[in-house]
Amino acid sequence: MQVKAPRGTADILPGNTAKWQKIERIIKEHLESFAYQEVRTPVFEHTELFQHGVGQGTDIVSKEMYTFNDRSKRSLTLRPEGTASCARAIIEHSIYGGVLPVKWYYTGPMFRYDRPQAGRYRQFHQVGVEAFGSNSPYLDAETIILMVEILSALGLTAYELHLNSVGCPVCRQSYRQSLIEHISPVKDSLCPDCQLRFQQNPLRVLDCKVAACHEAIVGYPVIHDSLCVECREHYAIVRTALTDSNVDYIHDDQLVRGLDYYTNTAFEIHIPGIGAQSAVGGGGRYNGLVQALGGPYLPGIGFALGMERLLLALDTLGLGESEAPGVDVFIALMNDRFETQALKILNKIRKAGIRADKDYTGRSGKAQMKYADRLGAKLVILIGDEEIEQGFYTLRNMQTKEQLQLDNEQLVDSIKQIMAN
RNA sequence: GUGGGUGUAGCUCAGUUGGAUAGAGCACCAGAUUGUGGCUCUGGGGGCCGUGGGUUCGAGCCCCAUCAUCCACCCCA
Numbered sequence A: 001m002q003v004k005a006p007r008g009t010a011d012i013l014p015g016n017t018a019k020w021q022k023i024e025r026i027i028k029e030h031l032e033s034f035a036y037q038e039v040r041t042p043v044f045e046h047t048e049l050f051q052h053g054v055g056q057g058t059d060i061v062s063k064e065m066y067t068f069n070d071r072s073k074r075s076l077t078l079r080p081e082g083t084a085s086c087a088r089a090i091i092e093h094s095i096y097g098g099v100l101p102v103k104w105y106y107t108g109p110m111f112r113y114d115r116p117q118a119g120r121y122r123q124f125h126q127v128g129v130e131a132f133g134s135n136s137p138y139l140d141a142e143t144i145i146l147m148v149e150i151l152s153a154l155g156l157t158a159y160e161l162h163l164n165s166v167g168c169p170v171c172r173q174s175y176r177q178s179l180i181e182h183i184s185p186v187k188d189s190l191c192p193d194c195q196l197r198f199q200q201n202p203l204r205v206l207d208c209k210v211a212a213c214h215e216a217i218v219g220y221p222v223i224h225d226s227l228c229v230e231c232r233e234h235y236a237i238v239r240t241a242l243t244d245s246n247v248d249y250i251h252d253d254q255l256v257r258g259l260d261y262y263t264n265t266a267f268e269i270h271i272p273g274i275g276a277q278s279a280v281g282g283g284g285r286y287n288g289l290v291q292a293l294g295g296p297y298l299p300g301i302g303f304a305l306g307m308e309r310l311l312l313a314l315d316t317l318g319l320g321e322s323e324a325p326g327v328d329v330f331i332a333l334m335n336d337r338f339e340t341q342a343l344k345i346l347n348k349i350r351k352a353g354i355r356a357d358k359d360y361t362g363r364s365g366k367a368q369m370k371y372a373d374r375l376g377a378k379l380v381i382l383i384g385d386e387e388i389e390q391g392f393y394t395l396r397n398m399q400t401k402e403q404l405q406l407d408n409e410q411l412v413d414s415i416k417q418i419m420a421n
Numbered sequence B: 001g002u003g004g005g006u007g008u009a010g011c012u013c014a015g016u017u018g019g020a021u022a023g024a025g026c027a028c029c030a031g032a033u034u035g036u037g038g039c040u041c042u043g044g045g046g047g048c049c050g051u052g053g054g055u056u057c058g059a060g061c062c063c064c065a066u067c068a069u070c071c072a073c074c075c076c077a
Helices: A014-033 A047-055 A059-063 A083-092 A137-154 A169-189 A192-200 A202-207 A211-216 A229-244 A307-316 A336-351 A365-374 A385-390 A411-420
Strands: A044-046 A066-069 A075-078 A102-111 A123-132 A160-165 A263-270 A279-285 A300-306 A329-333 A356-358 A379-383 A393-397 A403-406
Touching: A014 A102, A014 A123, A014 A137, A014 A307, A044 A047, A044 A083, A047 A059, A047 A075, A047 A083, A083 A102, A083 A123, A083 A300, A123 A137, A123 A307, A137 A160, A137 A229, A137 A263, A137 A279, A137 A300, A160 A229, A169 A192, A169 A202, A169 A211, A192 A202, A229 A263, A279 A307, A300 A307, A329 A336, A329 A365, A336 A356, A336 A379, A336 A411, A379 A385, A379 A411, A393 A411, A403 A411
Parallel strands: A329 A356, A329 A379
Antiparallel strands: A044 A075, A066 A075, A102 A123, A123 A300, A160 A263, A263 A279, A279 A300, A379 A393, A393 A403
16 A cells, blocks of 8 residues: 555655745845844644634634544644634734834645645645734735735745735624615526525625626626725825835725624735636735734734745746755765765865765765766865875866866865856 | 646556557666767666446446545635
C-alpha cells in the first residue's frame, strides 16, 4: 500500500520552495515597511471561534471546516482563515487597551474542505494583515495600497481591483429591505440556488451567474444608494485617497459581504487569465467583529493574499522563475583516502560563509566534476595524491578553467577574492 | 456537493480493430586509454500501464467501482 498526500494537499518540493521564499521575502519587506508586525496564532482553535467570527451562515462554517473532537472531547477546528484568530488574540491579551492601531500580519496554512481545483486546495497558504483600532478611511486606503504594492513588487501589475462599500449594519438593513422589495415580485423566476439565497441572504442573489436571474432582477437597487451619510462619506474618502495615490479600481456594486460585522469597505483583487480561481487577494473592514467575539467595540480592517494563487499567477504569466540555491565551492577527491582532509576544508570554508559541498556516493573523479557542475559550483577544490604529497590544494575556476595551486592559508582568501569578481 | 475530461518510467508523452518479453525523448548511473565538468557517442538501471473487481483463450486498450488529478458550477484567498 502506498500512502499519498491527502486530497487537496501538496508537497512543496525544493524546486518550488525557492519561489515561495522569494515571494515571502518580498511580501514581508512590504508589510514591515507599512509598520506591520508578525503575529503567530495556533493552527487550530475552538470551533465556536469560527462559528461566531466567520459566521454560521457562511459556506466556510456550514460545510468547509475541518472540525474534530480532541481526546478530551473539545470541539476544535483547523483554521479556515486568519482574521478570527487575530481578533481572538486581541481580546484575549487585552491588546485593545494599548497603543492603537495595532497592525499585525500572519502567514501560514489554512484549511477548508472544498473541492480541489486549480488554485484551490484543502490546505492552502495565506498571508494576511489586520489593523485594529482605527476607523479612518485613510487606513482603508493604506491597506489597499499595501496589497496593490505587493502585487506590483511581485510583477503582477495586470490585476483588477474591485471595490465596494457594504455600509454599516444600519444602512445595510435598509438596503436589504429595499432589495427584498425589489426581488420579491419576481422571486419565483429565480434559479433554485437564488430562491434559497433570497431567504437566507438576499445580497447574495446579486452574485448569481445565471443569466436568467440577472434579467429577473434587472434594475435592482445598489447598496451605494442606501448608504447612510457617514458610510457614504467614508467610502468617498477611500475612493479619493486611492485616486490620489494612482491606484486604479473598479467600483463593483455586486461585491458584497454577507455578515453583519463586515462593514463599509470591501475589496477583492483578481488576476484575469489564471482560471476560475482568479481572486488572489481580498479583504475589507470588519468593525463589528471584535464585539461579536465578546470584546469591546474595536474597528478593524484587513486583507489576505492566497500564496498558491500568487504562484499560479506568476507561473501562468511566466514570471515565476527563481534560482534554486547551489554551492560556491565543491571539493572533489581523486582518492578517497583524503576524506578527513576534505572534511576539514569543508568545515573551514563553510565557517567563512562559503556555500560548499562534496560527493558522498563514491563517484569517480570525472563524475564528481559533473556533479559539481550540476550543483552550480563556481570553484572546485581538487585533492589527490599530488596535492597531499606536495602540500597544496588545486583550485579550479569552473568558468575560466584556470587552476591555481594554493596552500592552506591562502585558500579561503583566494576563494573569496575569485567569488567577488 | 453537482457535471465533464484525464490517470502508461522521476518528468513529458507514444502505444495501431483487445494479441506474445510495454516504447521514445528528457532526467539518472556508467564508459569513450585509467586526476578534471558543460557538447557528442555508446551502454545500463528503472513501469503491479492509479487501485480493486469484471468480460475474454488473451486487457495498457472494453465494462463497473474506487482513488487521484484537471476543467466548469459553487465559493472564496
